[in-house]
Amino acid sequence: xxxxxxxxxxxxxxARLIRFGFNWQPAYRAGGGRIDYVSPxxxxxxxxxxxxxxxxxxxxxIFGGSLFAATDGPHPVLMMMGLGKDFIVWDKAASIQYKRPxxxxxxxxxxxxxxxxxxxxxxxTRQPEVDRxxxxxxxxxxxxxxxxxxxxxxxxxxxxxxxxxxGG
Numbered sequence: 001x002x003x004x005x006x007x008x009x010x011x012x013x014x015a016r017l018i019r020f021g022f023n024w025q026p027a028y029r030a031g032g033g034r035i036d037y038v039s040p041x042x043x044x045x046x047x048x049x050x051x052x053x054x055x056x057x058x059x060x061x062i063f064g065g066s067l068f069a070a071t072d073g074p075h076p077v078l079m080m081m082g083l084g085k086d087f088i089v090w091d092k093a094a095s096i097q098y099k100r101p102x103x104x105x106x107x108x109x110x111x112x113x114x115x116x117x118x119x120x121x122x123x124x125t126r127q128p129e130v131d132r133x134x135x136x137x138x139x140x141x142x143x144x145x146x147x148x149x150x151x152x153x154x155x156x157x158x159x160x161x162x163x164x165x166x167g168g
Contacts, residue, residue: 007085011040011042012040014040015042016038018042018077018081019035019036019038022035022045022073022074023035027069028069028072031065031070031072032049032052032055032062032063032069033047033048033049033069033070033071034047035047035074036048042078042081043078043082043111043114044078044109044110045074045078045110046107046108046109047071047074047107048107049102049105049138051102051103051104060101060103061103062101062102062106062146064098067096067102067106067146067149068094068149070138071094071108071136071138071149071151072091072094072151073091074110075091075112075132075134075136075151076091078110078111078112079112079117079132079155082114082117083121083155085158087124087155087156087157087158088156088157088158088161089153089154089155090153090154091152092152092153092154093151093152094150094151094152095149095150096147096148096150097149098146099145099147100144101146102138102140102147104141105141106146106147107138107141108136108138108139108149109136110134110136112134116132124155129154129155129156129157129161130154130155131152131153131155132152132153133151133152133153134150134152134153135150136148136150136151
């Protein structure tokens with residue numbers, strides 16, 4: 001049903017549905033992150049991570065797991081929306097660098113440009129799969145970086161992926 005809604009909606013409605021889907025998805029919700037904005041062209045997702053009782057750790061700053069979870073999903077979703085249903089997209093790996101404690105609401109912009117989508121499509125005409133690394137900075141309202149998350153996204157031609165899973 002949700003795939004049908006996304007495929008048959010205007011860009012503005014797709015953006016609204018993606019925002020709603022993230023914000024009501026139990027695993028994402030539990031981490032404390034919220035999607036504030038999804039661009040109508042589906043190239044940007046803006047994440048907000050408030051410091052509150054659900055995200056606070058023992059020393060009063062934002063819990064590292066919440067920092068990590070808030071960045072989980074936006075890049076693969078943007079890539080899936082840009083590439084379409086003939087491709088498999090997975091979050092493959094991630095790492096985090098803590099720069100300073102998050103003692104206020106933090107924000108992150110997750111971006112996948114139309115040029116990058118075109119580049120991935122081009123790469124996948126020459127090879128069956130590719131990994132992309134995205135760097136996400138979680139910043140306070142003044143623009144000070146509190147942590148940096150690097151996420152590796154795996155993208156493959158769907159037919160190649162099926163054959164790989166079968167062991168062939």
